[in-house]
Amino acid sequence: MYRYDEFDHAFVAERVAQFRDQVERRLSGELSEDAFKPLRLMNGVYLQLHAYMLRIAIPYGTLNSKQMRMLAHVARTYDRGYGHFTTRQNLQFNWPKLSDMPNVLAELASVEMHAIQTSGNCIRNVTADHFAGAAADEVADPRPYAEILRQWSSVHPEFSFLPRKFKIAVTGAERDRAAIQVHDIGLHLKKNDKGEIGFAVYVGGGQGRTPMVAKLIREFLPEEDLLSYTTAVMRVYNLHGRRDNKYKARIKILVHETGAEELARQVEVEFAQLRDTELKLPEADVAAISAYFAPPALAERAEGWESLARWKKADPDFARWVQQNVQPHKNPDYGMVTISLKPIGGIPGDATDSQMDAVADIAEEYALDEIRVSHEQNLILPHVALADLEPVYRALVAHGLATANAGLITDIIACPGLDYCALANARSIPVAQEISSRFGSPERQEEIGELKIKISGCINACGHHHVGHIGLLGVEKKGAELYQITLGGSGDEHTSIGEIIGRGFEPNKVTDAIETIVDTYLGLRLDKSETFLAAYRRVGPQPFKDALYGGSTAEAA
Amino acid sequence: MTKIWKETGFVKNDPWVIETEETKATESQKPLLPLDALIARAEESNDVGLGVLIKPADDVRKLEPYLDRLEIVAVAFPAFNDGRAFSHASLLRQRLGYANELRAVGDVLIDQVPLMLRVGIDSFAVTNETALKRLAENRLPGIPHHYQPTVRTADDPGSYSWRRVSRTIS
Numbered sequence: 001m002y003r004y005d006e007f008d009h010a011f012v013a014e015r016v017a018q019f020r021d022q023v024e025r026r027l028s029g030e031l032s033e034d035a036f037k038p039l040r041l042m043n044g045v046y047l048q049l050h051a052y053m054l055r056i057a058i059p060y061g062t063l064n065s066k067q068m069r070m071l072a073h074v075a076r077t078y079d080r081g082y083g084h085f086t087t088r089q090n091l092q093f094n095w096p097k098l099s100d101m102p103n104v105l106a107e108l109a110s111v112e113m114h115a116i117q118t119s120g121n122c123i124r125n126v127t128a129d130h131f132a133g134a135a136a137d138e139v140a141d142p143r144p145y146a147e148i149l150r151q152w153s154s155v156h157p158e159f160s161f162l163p164r165k166f167k168i169a170v171t172g173a174e175r176d177r178a179a180i181q182v183h184d185i186g187l188h189l190k191k192n193d194k195g196e197i198g199f200a201v202y203v204g205g206g207q208g209r210t211p212m213v214a215k216l217i218r219e220f221l222p223e224e225d226l227l228s229y230t231t232a233v234m235r236v237y238n239l240h241g242r243r244d245n246k247y248k249a250r251i252k253i254l255v256h257e258t259g260a261e262e263l264a265r266q267v268e269v270e271f272a273q274l275r276d277t278e279l280k281l282p283e284a285d286v287a288a289i290s291a292y293f294a295p296p297a298l299a300e301r302a303e304g305w306e307s308l309a310r311w312k313k314a315d316p317d318f319a320r321w322v323q324q325n326v327q328p329h330k331n332p333d334y335g336m337v338t339i340s341l342k343p344i345g346g347i348p349g350d351a352t353d354s355q356m357d358a359v360a361d362i363a364e365e366y367a368l369d370e371i372r373v374s375h376e377q378n379l380i381l382p383h384v385a386l387a388d389l390e391p392v393y394r395a396l397v398a399h400g401l402a403t404a405n406a407g408l409i410t411d412i413i414a415c416p417g418l419d420y421c422a423l424a425n426a427r428s429i430p431v432a433q434e435i436s437s438r439f440g441s442p443e444r445q446e447e448i449g450e451l452k453i454k455i456s457g458c459i460n461a462c463g464h465h466h467v468g469h470i471g472l473l474g475v476e477k478k479g480a481e482l483y484q485i486t487l488g489g490s491g492d493e494h495t496s497i498g499e500i501i502g503r504g505f506e507p508n509k510v511t512d513a514i515e516t517i518v519d520t521y522l523g524l525r526l527d528k529s530e531t532f533l534a535a536y537r538r539v540g541p542q543p544f545k546d547a548l549y550g551g552s553t554a555e556a557a
Numbered sequence: 558m559t560k561i562w563k564e565t566g567f568v569k570n571d572p573w574v575i576e577t578e579e580t581k582a583t584e585s586q587k588p589l590l591p592l593d594a595l596i597a598r599a600e601e602s603n604d605v606g607l608g609v610l611i612k613p614a615d616d617v618r619k620l621e622p623y624l625d626r627l628e629i630v631a632v633a634f635p636a637f638n639d640g641r642a643f644s645h646a647s648l649l650r651q652r653l654g655y656a657n658e659l660r661a662v663g664d665v666l667i668d669q670v671p672l673m674l675r676v677g678i679d680s681f682a683v684t685n686e687t688a689l690k691r692l693a694e695n696r697l698p699g700i701p702h703h704y705q706p707t708v709r710t711a712d713d714p715g716s717y718s719w720r721r722v723s724r725t726i727s
Contacts, residue, residue, distance in 0.1 A: 007716055011702040018698050022668065030687060038638060039668055121638065151704045152719050157675040158647050158707075161640025227719065238644045243613075273652060278706045278718065285717045 002292045004112040020102035044115030055118040060128035060146040061089030061373040065360035070111040072356035085349045089373040123153035130374035134382035136330040142170035144290040163241035164249035179491035181214045204255030207461035212252040215260035228279040232270035301333040304386030321404040338406040339379040344440035349377035358399040408445040410436040417457030424457035426474020426481040467491035471498040483510045520547040599623045613641040634663035650677035650708040671699030677708040
């Protein structure tokens with residue numbers, strides 16, 4: 001993985017000092033909360049319902065054991081002993097004191113971490129496929145490009161006061177695990193007929209109150225033009241993105257109102273001027289950054305095949321966990337392990353300090369010291385020998401981290417909701433907990449198969465409900481919380497926005513409604529291999545509407 | 558009280574005025590013309606030493622034919638969070654090659670000044686008290702290590718092509 005050099009260390013230290021000065025001015029009263037707000041946001045500090053919240057960047061979701069232990073230390077020392085992994089592969093602490101923040105940031109800097117641009121109207125943490133560098137279906141590792149973009153976008157003088165936040169995601173595989181089509185810019189790494197690396201560029205995807213699937217504006221952008229082309233997109237957006245209404249300020253609205261073709265033309269005009277400037281990436285630089293992400297030397301561990309078969313036979317729980325949470329690695333002696341942060345009835349994405357320490361220990365001992373955060377709020381050990389799966393499993397079990405539900409109905413994404421968030425209309429966490437408990441039986445989950453439930457506590461859609469196979473959106477109606485259900489959303493290479501199925505449900509009825517939907521699916525699927533999403537795409541919403549609302553005409557809440 | 562600051566210090570007797578209904582340039586002062594008025598004036602006369610005020614929605618590229626007649630371009634930051642003038646400044650300096658004075662006017666705050674310097678703004682109309690105080694003490698809250706090449710002269714640290722170090726922003 002990437003390691004800071006002297007330059008990076010100096011930069012982050014300078015940024016911490018700069019933020020310390022800003023916090024001191026706030027604490028002394030020299031800065032009003034209004035004036036401080038944009039400054040703290042640029043460094044990941046939010047003011048939430050009960051306290052300040054600090055969001056720490058985990059670039060493209062990659063971290064090592066030392067960094068994970070630091071997160072555990074911060075949770076223990078400055079917070080209440082836990083942290084929350086987010087859908088943008090970051091980590092949030094919900095209870096730190098403002099006066100402690102500079103010290104937290106200085107501690108993070110000591111392990112090459114920061115909170116730069118995890119918030120604010122700037123280019124946010126660049127995300128990537130959580131299986132990068134390990135997946136069998138990868139054209140190239142997306143992380144070197146994500147890292148180059150991370151560096152280039154850090155405290156960018158021209159693009160720090162954009163109309164709205166800006167999110168970039170990169171994937172290197174045909175199977176899109178980074179949801180690039182619901183990002184402001186989505187980059188899909190590919191090779192042209194000459195075998196050269198480049199990107200298909202998607203622009204203007206996003207969720208929030210106006211969900212849109214991104215438009216392809218360039219089929220193939222050569223690798224060397226990554227920064228000049230991105231600069232062109234950013235400049236067109238900075239100059240022309242709407243600033244009159246914050247709900248219409250994302251680039252998706254500009255793309256929609258301008259038209260994708262016209263926007264692509266404007267970008268090309270700007271790009272033509274920028275292409276042969278100092279923004280062009282020298283091959284040597286790409287090679288040097290890529291070297292940090294060179295595939296690890298994996299020892300031959302063929303003995304794992306035989307052991308694995310034996311262990312599976314001996315322990316059905318272990319077998320189920322392997323079946324659900326371990327995926328094929330490009331090296332057949334290895335697997336990619338998903339550590340579920342979705343215990344049955346638990347809070348999606350939360351981890352305690354001791355769990356973080358445990359994951360760090362396991363990664364160090366068995367997984368080449370590498371950990372990933374997935375946008376589905378789980379942790380990943382990307383390189384685990386099959387021969388080590390049993391001890392890894394035992395260690396995870398000991399810390400409540402071995403729930404065998406990756407991709408299943410209880411692997412729920414949920415935003416923090418009204419329990420923490422100042423924007424929320426509804427409480428997402430208790431709803432997620434109740435659904436998880438209702439469907440918690442392993443046999444039942446397995447029978448249902450792949451099903452992604454995503455819950456947002458308000459229209460800002462942090463819980464990605466628009467791309468949930470089943471999406472739940474908390475709304476406020478006449479002073480009461482209500483959950484609107486969408487069906488058929490998906491955030492992969494066949495991205496679709498879920499459709500509202502009908503009027504919303506009260507919090508105490510929503511789990512029953514989910515059960516009705518699931519039972520309807522089980523009744524109409526062709527066979528077990530037809531997933532919920534495939535079945536929905538085949539039959540459409542009507543059978544689900546009938547089941548939920550009977551004959552009555554269902555009107556959207 | 559608005560003061561004009563440059564890296565060499567505060568400027569006395571600055572002549573440039575943004576005209577309003579109430580305020581007009583006196584004989585010893587000069588107006589920062591709106592873009593349309595500047596173009597009209599330049600087309601109708603051979604005047605040089607002109608000043609123009611670029612508002613956020615203006616297309617700065619329209620200045621191209623008149624650059625050698627401009628003594629100053631002011632770019633407006635109506636609010637600290639309106640970042641369009643950063644792109645205007647970048648285009649003026651890098652695309653159009655404008656070399657005379659480039660001034661930030663409006664909501665000019667101390668925490669933005671280092672970024673403004675980097676995109677080529679070299680003159681600042683400052684009203685904010687904290688900003689005035691910090692500028693007087695020459696305490697800019699900037700970061701000298703940069704991950705982007707910009708128009709402002711900075712050292713190439715001999716690292717990746719996009720990195721720069723400036724000795725003067727600190």
